[in-house]
Amino acid sequence: MDKPENAWLEVEGLTFRYHTRQEPAIQDLSFDLQPGEVMLLAGASGCGKTTLMRCINGLIPKIYRGNLEGQVRVFGKRVNEMSMAELSQSVGTLLQDPERQIVGSYVLNEVAFGLENLGLPRGEILEKVDRTLEYLGISYLRDREVFNISGGEKQKIALAGILVMEPRILLLDEPLASLDPASSHEALQLFRRLADDGISVLLVEHRVDEVLAIQPERVLYLEQGKQVYFGDAQGLLDVVDYRRVKLPARAVLRRARDAEPPPELQPALPPRSAQPLIDFQGVSFRYRPELPDVLHEVNFQVHPGDVIAVLGANGAGKTTLVKHALGLLKPTRGQVLLEGKDTRKLTVAQAAHTLGYVFQSPTQMLYAPTVEEELAFGPRNLSHPPEQIRKDVRWAIQTVHLEPELKSPPLALSFGQQKRVSIAAVLAMRSRILMMDEPTAGQDYWNYRSFMDAILQMPGFEAILFITHDVDLAVIYANRILLVSNGRVAADGPPPEVLRDDERLRACRVLPTSLLELNLELLPQTGRFLRAEALAEYAG
Amino acid sequence: MIVSFNYRPRSSLIERLDPRARWIFSILVLFAITMFWDVRFLLFFLALTLGQYLLARLTWRETRRAWYFVFFIMTTMVVVNTLITSSGTIGAVLRGTHTVFFHQFTMPVTGWSWEINLTVERLWFAVTQVVRILSISALFLVIPFTMDPRQYGATFRGMGIPDRLAYTLDLAFRFVPTLGRDFQVTLDAQRARGYEVEKVEGGLLTQIRKMAPLVVPVTMNAILSGEDYANAMDLRCFGLHKRTWIERLAYHWPDYLWIGFGALLLLGSIALSLLGYGKFWVPQILLQ
Known part of the structure; x- marks a missing residue:
């Protein structure tokens, strides 16, 4: 390793167990951070990333109590001997959700x-x-x-x-989670610049693929609190399971050549047909009469068989648009028809019989004492018969792989699990149209791929629509892309057509990914978009 | 995200006053109002506070929702406290002799009896209470709509409250609209699951239980985001040192005048009340 005596941050044999838990959250971690380097800290959710950060920024042991073994030294001084004031001028921490750390009003x-x-x-x-x-x-x-x-x-x-506050070490906890592709690209460029200007950056992120673009000097990879890999970025590509962590498409391709080809995704949706399920007719919308329009003359239809990915910048109007389908918002001008009925004449509860909508944040809807009751809430409101509710709850929980948690209180689960409960809660309603707002936020790669696979292959849905910032999710699952920009539909069509127009994508703050580029390259051979593993047999 | 009240600068006379002066004035007047149960005096205060409301250039449209909330609380208080149970403040000692409506209920099985005796005095007391609540509401409702949210903390600090508490009060003040926003999000999320708040019925306990899908997520969310905010603040050294406030406030002569006016009102009220004025009063004409 490099000279540890010059390291700004040294971690030696670090183990920590929260007082409230049986198992240690992190175990025997040892690494160092050099001046002016970007270090990527990767791992699935629950791997101990957040706990490690708390050990470095002093929240452990000052705020969170537990058993701490080993040492963390910042500029040669032990963290637990430093005051918060001293520490905060050496180590700066950007928490995961900027919305939850901004305290000032201006x-x-x-x-x-x-x-x-x-x-x-x-x-x-x-x-x-x-x-x-x-x-x-x-x-x-x-x-x-x-x-x-x-x-x-x-x-x-x-x-x-x-x-x-002029810290020399910067800890960033999943800084890309809530950003559109162009914003996350800009953020990464900024982190690189900070490092080049002399700040050491420890970047926690499971979007490994994107972070590798700014060439982190080193990568630390954790699995269930244990250090699996510490070294340069190239080495990581050979070590980690590409089914668990999202790697650049070409790296997956290289490794998947020798592996079993993945089972083919067989969506269970009906063939496309002409009768629209949802029909937006010249929809404009403003929140209050004195405010400007946030949707302008939107026209589009959702047909049976559609799997639509809605892409666009933060604040482009994606969520506002989707809320109209369920009648949570009513158009200021124009109309929205749900199976031919004007949403102005439907209550939201009536619309919910046909359309299931998963909100972005699970903490804003989970309330029941057990996961089972949480899942039964929707279908009970819709007056489904008890026997059917039991069956649908079981089916929904299996789809999101949370069977063991059926009797647990949803509020005690991790964020990723809560998100899956919120998806299952809507699945159990057995609606024919499913809409999801950022379904993969806070999920690790393996989990979101497996539940997206399961949802698409489940019979019963006539159309699926999801809002996402993850272009690869659109590439893999969608058969139609809706590109939204400034409250207008900028493009609407099959993925190869919409995602080929690089200039338009960038104008909508969507950036092509390595998987998209590879797919476009191989499209003459494949005829459609596929996941990276499945491309292996087509690549020469 | 912590959201602020719907503030926008509207270049009113009131806004030109130092926010500390406005708080101090409001508190002085609040104490003055609480001296009186005589509707004639209370009407004077209602005129005064509504005057301030108009000076602040507030429109009904902007403050409508806040007023609905006030009306709701006020109706509940007046109906339950004054008219039905006759408990609360001076309602307890107030019986009155001029009965307008009398009815005795007896609960079956238990045999508990409960009587309603509406007298002219109690009805007039309800009217008095309405005037009192409206004056106090108009007095304080002006503040969130016409005070720059940047100045909350510095204002509390400037009134002698310690740094830490002053900033906490600042956050607490902004917590109100934040909670309102969160409530709307949760309501939408549950409506999307077929929940209809309009259809919540049954006895009081059942109704409370049926509100759980709204109340639990909003509360939990407030607690969880509270933890994040606390961490973010700790990591930026909150409460460790004597604090600098970049927002600066300065008193000018109109501020002293405003505070002086408030003080005069309070002193005058104290004097009047010592002289025996301002006690509960019923117009003679109603008692004949």
Whole structure:
């Protein structure tokens, strides 16, 4: 290894068990972080990434109690001997969800928060805030209200609030999770620049594929709290299971050549037919009369047999659009027909008989004492017979692989599991149309692929629609792409057609992935889009 | 995401005052109002607070939802406290002799009896209470709509509250609209699962139980996001040092005048009440 005496961060034999748990969350981790390097910390959900970060930024043992063995040293000093004030000026942490760490109501106040707490003179604070905003290229946001800026901008603001304290080590916890493809690309470029300017970046992310584009110096790979790999990025591609972690398409292709070809995905949807299930007719929408339109003259239909991926930037109007289908929002002008009926004349509960809609955030809907009751809630509201409810609940829980948790309280599960419960809760309603808002957020690769496979192969759905920032999800599963930009449908058609137009994609803040590029290249041979493993037999 | 109240600058006279002066004035007037149960005095305060409301250039449209909330709470309080149970504040000692409506209920089986005796005095007391609640509501409703959210913390600090508590109050203040937003999201998510809040019926306990799909996620979400916010604040050294507030406030002469006006109102009210004015009053004409 490199010279550990120069390392800014040293972790030696680190093991931690929360007092509330039986098993240690992380076990015997040892690594170091060098000045100005980007280190990728990868692993599936529940691998101990968050616990490790807490050990470095001091939240463990200051806030979270448990048994800690081994050592964490920052600039040669032991973390548990440093004060929070000292530590926060050495180690900055960007938490997973920028929305849940921004406390200020305006950008300037938010960025200044840490320095205000340190009691610096006002003039100095303002100067540092301006310098940081300028460095990040967001000076134009200085006097804006935080609530009214985009997701990518919010993250930059949260980052500014940390960088302004001048830490030399930066911990980033899944910073790409809520960003559209172009914003996450920009964020990664920014992290590289910070490292090149001398900050050490420890980047926790399971979107390995994308992070490799900024050439992290080293990669630490964890599985269930244990260190499986620590070394350069190239080595990782040979070590990890490509079915568990999303690797660049070409690397998967190389490795899949010698493996069994994957079973072919056989969607169980009916063949496409002309009678629309949902019909948007010139839909425009604004939240309040004094505000501008967020949807402009939207026209499109959902037909039986459609598997639609809705792509577009943060704030493009994707969720607003989909909420209209269920009648949660009613058009300001135009109309939405659900099986020929105007949604203005339907209650949401009536619409829910035909259309199941999975919201983005599971914590905003889970309430029952057990997963079983949670899943039965929807079908009971729809007055399904008890025997059918029992059957559908069992089927739904199997689809998302959570059978062992049937009697657990949903609120005690991990975020990824909660998300799957929220999907199962809607599956159990047996609606004929399924709509999902960011179904894969917070899920690891293996899990989301397996439940997406299961959902598509389950009989009963006539059409499926999902909103996503994951272009590969669209490539693998969709037979139709709806590209949304500024409240308008920018493109609507089969994936090879819509995703081929590089210029239009970029204009909608969607970026081609390695899997998309490979698929486009091999399209003459394959005739359709396939997952990376399945491409192995076509590639020369 | 913590959201703020729907503030927008509207260049009103009220906004030109220092927010501390406005809080102090509001608190002084609040104490003054609580001195009176005489509707004649209370009407003066209602006129005063509505005057402030108009000076702030607030429209009915903007504040409609807040008022609905006030009306809801007020109706419940007045009907339950004053008219039915006659408990609460001076309603307990107030019986009155001029009966308008009398009825005695006896619960079957248990034999508990319960009587309703509506007198002119109690009805007039309800009217008085409505005027009181409306004056206090109009007094404080102005604040969230016309105070720059950036200044909340610095305002509390400027009123002598310690750093940590001042910032916490700032967050608590903004928690109200945040909760409102979260509630709407959860309501939509559950409606998508066929839940109809309009159809929640049954006895009180059943109704409460049937509200669980709304109440549990909103509460849990508040607790969980609270943990994240606390971590984010700890990691940025919250509460470790004496704090600098970049928002600065300065008193000018109109602020002193405003506070002085509030103080005068309170002192005057204290004096009047010591002299025996302002006790519960029923117009003679109603008692004849």
